[in-house]
Amino acid sequence: MSSEDEQPAGGTDGAPPEQLALIRESVRKAKVPRAKPRTWRGAPLAKELPVARVLVDKGVLHLDRYFDYAVPEELDEQAQPGVRVRVRFGAGAHNVRDGRREGGGLRDGYIVERLAESDYQGPLAALAQVVSPEPVLDPDLLALARAVADRYAGSLADVLQLAIPPRHARAESRTLPPPPPPPSTPDPGPWQRYEHGPRFLEALASGRSPRAVWTALPGPQWAQEIALAVRATLASGRGALVVVPSGRSAARVDAALTEALGEGQHALLTADAGQERRYLEWLAVRRGSVRAVVGTRAAMFAPVRDLGLVVIWDDGDSSHSDDNAPFPHVREVLELRAAGGKCGFLLGSWTCTVEAAQLVRSEWAVPLTAERERARRLTPLVRTVGDGDLARDEAARAARLPSLAWQAAREGLRHGPVLVQVPRRGYVPRLACDRCREPARCRHCAGPLEASGGGGALCCAWCGQDSPDWHCPECGGFRLRAQVVGARRTAEELGRAFPAVPVRTSGREHVLDTVPDAPALVVSTPGAEPVAEGGYAAALLLDGWAMLGRADLRSGEEALRRWITASALVRPQEAGGTVVIVAEATLRPVQALVRWDPVGFAVRELAERAELGFPPVSRMASVSGPPDALAEFLAGVELPGDAEVLGPVPLPVTPAGRPRRPGGPPPGEQWDRALVRVPPGTGAALAASLKSARAARMARGGGEPVLVRIDPLDIG
Template sequence: MTPGPDEPALELPGLVRDKVAEGRAKAAATRRRKAAEAAITDIDPVARVVLELPLVHLDREFDYAVPVGMAEGAVPGARVKVRFGGQDVDGFVLARAAASEHDGRLMPLRRLVSPEPVLTPQIAALSRAVAERYAGSSADVRRLAVPARHATAEKAEPLPAVPPPADLGESADAAWADYPAAAAYLDHLREGGAPRAVWGVGPGEDWPRLIAELVAATLAAGRGSIVCLPDRRDVARVDAALTTVLGEGQHVVLQAEAGPAARYRDFLAVSRGSRRVVVGTRSAGWAPVRDLGLVVIWDDGDDLHAEPRAPYPHLRDVLLLRSEQEGAAALVASFARSVEADQLLRSGWARELALPRETLRERVLVGIPGATDRARARDPHAARIPTEVHDAIRWGLERGPVLVQTPRAGYAVRLACERCRTPARCAACAGPLELTGPTSPPHCRWCATDAVDWSCPACGAGGLRAPVLGDLRTADELGRAFPRFPVLTSSGDRVRDTVGAQPRIVVATPGAEPVADEGYAVVVLLDTWWALGRDSLRSAEEALRRWANAVGLVRPGGRAMVVGDPTHPALQAMVRWDPAGFAAREADERREARLPPAARLATITGEPGAVDDVTTLLALPDAADLLGPVRLSDDEERVIVRVPRAQGAALAHALREVQRVRSARKLDPVRIRLDPWEI
C-alpha cells in the first residue's frame, strides 16, 4: 500500500531492506540477461558447440544461438557454458555459422567462460581421430588435451616472443655425422617435408643433444616441434640440451610437476604462438603448436607413455596420427626397439636411422660371464656376481664410475629356508619375511612382526637365505669387496639424477640410473633372470629395454657385463647390441600367435551381465575371435576380442557403436580398452 502525500514512509528494518534491494538487483540482472539473449548477433549467429560430457551418444556437435554480448568472444576454441538437459554444461565452440540445420528455435549460449581459443581446429580433429581409434568419447580425449583454465595466468602478461638465433640448425649435420641416413632426414626437415624414421640410438650417445639439433633444424625452417619423454629426468636432460642449442626463451616445458598456474601459462604461450617448441611428458603431445613440423617420442616402449585414463591412448599412436594429420615429420627414438616400432619399419611407414656395425663395436664391448640357470639354481649367491664381474668393476674403477643395475630395491626382499628353499612365512599372519639391513632381524612385510626365532615348518632348519636381493644388499656386498671406493644407491624415493666422473660404484634399479658426467666406464647388469621371469607378454622386450637404457649410459670405449643365461635371445641381443634383430624376432613370434602388433585386441571388462550384453550387441568383423569370458572377481569378468590388424578400424567402430547404444539406454558401464599395454 503506497503512503499518501501527508503520510510518512514506513521505515523497514535494515535486514529486510537489504533483502529487498538484493531481490530487485537479481530481477534487474535477469531482465538484462534475457534481453541480451533475445538479441542475437546478425554475423554468424550460430555456434557449433561440443559438450564436455563423457557420454558417447552425445559425442557430436550441437547448435546454439550467439547473443550480441558474446559475438566477439565466442570464437572457435573458446570455453562456454550452455543449457543442456536442464542443467548448465561446459563446452567448446568449434565453429561459427550463418545458419543451422535445426528447424526450431535455438537456445542461446548461457555464458562465455573465456574468449581464449584454447581448442584449436587441429587438436579438435586429433581428439576426434583418437576417440574413434580407441572406441571412446571425444570429451574424454579433450580432457587430456586441454588443461583446466587458470584465470590468473590467462589474464597475466603473455610471454614475449623471442627471435631465434641467426645460425640456428647449422651444427646439426656435424652432430648427426655418425648416422649415414641422417643427412637425408635433415634435408627433408629443412625443405619443409615430413620424413618419418625409427632411430636406433647407439650406446654412449648424447641423444638429448641430437634431438635438440633436429628441433633447431625444424625451427630454422619456420616450423615448430614437440618432444615427448617418459619422465621428468629425461625431460630435464632434453630441456637443458634445447637451452644450449636454441638459446633462452625458445621452448617451454609441459609437465604436471610445474603446477597448474605455470603449466597453463606455458600452454597459452604455445597456443598464442610465442613458443613453437614443446618438451614434456604425455600432456606435451597435445600442445597446440603452430605450424607443427616435427614430433619426437623417446623410449616409446616405456609404459609411462600409455595413458591410464579413458580411452587409454598410447602417446606413440597419438603423435603418429598427429604427424599424418598436420604433415609433420616423426621420429621414434630409443636405445632398444619396441615391436610396434619394428612394425612401422616393416610396413614402410618409416625408415631406419642406425649406426654402422663398426661404429657400434667401437662404442661398447658387452660380455656375459659364465653363469647359467643351472648354476644359479644350485647356488644363487655364487653365481650372482662371478669373478669376471669383479675383474670388470676393478678395471672400470681405474678409469671412472661403474654402474651396477639390480632389478629390486631394498635389502633382502624375500627369504627362504637355507636347507630346503621353502619360502619363509610369518607365524602370526603367514606374510613373507624380509631383511631391511645387515644387522636387523627378519620381520614380516605384512604385519611387521619380528621373526627372531624362525624355523622352517617343512624341515625344521633355522637358517635363512635370500633368493632375491635388493640394491641395498648389493651395495653392501660391493662395498666390502671394494672398500677403497664409495658406493652410492639410487632407487625408490632416493633417486639420483647425476653423479660425477670420479671412480665410484653406483647401484641402481631400472629407470633410476643416474647420468654420469662423462659416462660410465663399466655397466653391470645383475639378476637378469628376474626380469625375464615376469608373467607378461612383454617380459623379454621390457627386460631388454631396461638393460639397453643402462648400457646406453656407458662412455665410448667402455664395457658392459650381463650376468645371466648366455643362451637366452635377449642376452644374445645385448652382447651383439642388436635390439632391432630381437624386435624382429619378437614380432615374428607374435605374428604366428596372432598377438599384437600383428593383431588388434580389445578387452571388455565389467559385471557379467553387462559384458554379455556388449558381446551380444557387438557386430564383430568376419575374422574376429572372442576369447573368454574370464572371471576376475565375484562381480567382474573380462572378454577379449581379437581381429587381424587390417580389421582394427572396423572393430573400433563396432565397439564405439555399442558404447553409443548402451550410453543412450543408460545401461551399466563397461570398461573397453583397445590395444591395451598389458593383457
C-alpha cells in the same frame, strides 16, 4: 537445448583415423531444413550467426556429439569458435533414449563453430557464459582429438581433457613476445655418425617431411642430436615437437635446445612446472610465440604452429601410454599428426620396439642407424653369467653376487662409478621350459600359460583353455620353471662386500638424476638409472630372469630395452667399459645385448608375432569388467566378422587398500577380461563396434562398468 534424439549426430560417428581430411569436415552443416533460433527469454540474440555449436564436456559416449545453443547479443563478440563456455546442459530436456532427465547444471564446453541456423526446430537454450575469449580449440586440434577418440573407442571430450590444460586466468592475461626469427641451418655435428644422418637434417631444413626410425648410439649425445633436428626444422620456418617419457629426459632435451637455439626459444611442457607455468608455456605455443616444444606425455597434443617435425624418444617406455581414458599412446598420436599434417617423424631410442620395426617393414618410415663397426666401438663389453656358472659359484650362493660380477665391480671401482641394476619388486614370472627356457604358450591362441588351482593345472591367461598335456615345441621337454630372485637386500650386501665404497640408491620415491665421476656403487631399479659424469666404468645387471620371466607378451622386448638403457650409460669397451648380465647367454634377448643388436631382435620378434597373429601385426582390444556385465556386453556387441574373442578369464584381484591399477578392477573386486583380436585393416571397425556397444549400454543406464582398452600394453 535439444534432446538427444532430436539433435543430429554432428559428425561424431567420424571417419577412420587415416582419413583426417574427412574428419576435419565433421562439423559441416547438414543439408536439412533449418529454423532460426528464437529469442531466449526475451533477450536479443546475435544478429549474425546466432547459433553456437558446442561440444559439452560431458565425457560419456552416448552424448559424444555437438549441441546447438543460442548466442545472446551481449556474448556475440566473445563467443568465437574455439573458446571455453559454460552452458546449461539438460535443463528441462527429457532424454527419450534412457527415459530420465539429465538435470540442469552448468557444464563446461567449447564452441566448435558459429551457424546462421540450427537443425533443431524448437527453442534453443542460450550460452550461459564465455569463460575466456582465448580460442584454445582450433580446427587442427579438434580433428586430431576426433581421430584419437575414434581410434581408441573413446569420447571426444575425454581426449580434449588430455589435450587442453586447465585454464589459469593470470597466465592468460600476460602479453607474450612475438615469435623469434628462424635460426640458421645447423651443421650435422654428431649426426655424421649415422649413415643417412646428414641427409635427414638436410631434408628437414629444406622443408621436406622425412620419416625415420632412429637407433641411437650409446652415450649422452642423443639429446643434442634431437636438438639439432629441431633446429633444422625451425630453419625451414616450421615448428617442432619432442615428447620424452620422463621429466629427467625432458630436462636433458631442454638443456640441449637452450644450447642449440638460445634462451626462451622453446617451451617446456611437464607436470612438474605447476598449473600456471604450464598453461603459460602452452599459450606461448598456441599463440606462436615459440615454435619448438619439448615435454612429457601430455605434450603430444601441443598446438604447434606450422608443425614440421614430431619426435618421440624411447617409445617402448610405458610412460608414453596415458593412464586416463581412452588411453592413447604417444607414438600412435604422433603418427596421426605426421600423416594428417604431412610433417616429419622421428622415433628414436637406444633400442628398437616391435612397433618401430613394423613402421620400417611397412616402408612408412626408413631406418636411421650407424655402421656396425662404429656401433661396436662405442658399446661396452658384455659378459654373461648363466645358471650353470651360478651353481658352481660359491660367491653367488653366499652373497648373490657372482664372482665375475664381483671382479668387474672391483675393477670398475678403480676408475669410476659402477651401476647395479636390480628388478623392482612385484615382477610376476611366466612359465617356461625348464630345459631350454622357451616360454610356455597355449596351442590354441599362443597366449601365456599359467598354473591355476591347487593341483597346478595349466591354463591359458588369454583364452582360458586348459593345457594338461603341454610339452615344449622346441626341445620336447615336459618340465616347467618359474624363477624370481629377490633384490631387497642388494644394497646392504654390496655395502658389506665393498665396505670402503659409498653406495647410492635410485628408485621408488628417490630417483637420482646424475652421479659424479668418482668410485661409488649405484643401485638402481630399471628406468631410474642416473647418468654418470663421464659414463659408468661398469654395470651389473642382476636377476635377469626376474624380467625375462614376466607373464607378458613383451617380456623379452622389455627386458632388452631395460638392459640396453642401462648399458648405454657405460663407457665404451675401448675405455674399459664392461657390463655383466646374470642370465643365460643362449637366450635371444641376452644374445641381442651381447651383440648390441636391438634391431635384429625386433625384426625377428615381429616375424614371430606375425606368424602367431600377435600385435602389432594384428589389432587387439581388452574388454574387462564384472563377470555378469562383461558377459552381457560381449553377447550384445556386433563385432566385425573376422574378430576372434579370447576368453574371458579372471583378472588377479587387487588387495584391498592397494591403489587401483590403470584399467584394472577396483581393489577387492573380481573382474574378468576378454581379448578381441582382428587382422590388419579391421582395427577401425573393431574400435567403432566396441564404442557403439558401450554408448548403447550407457544410454540404457546399464549398471556395472565395462572397460575397453584398444591396443593394451599388457596382454600377458
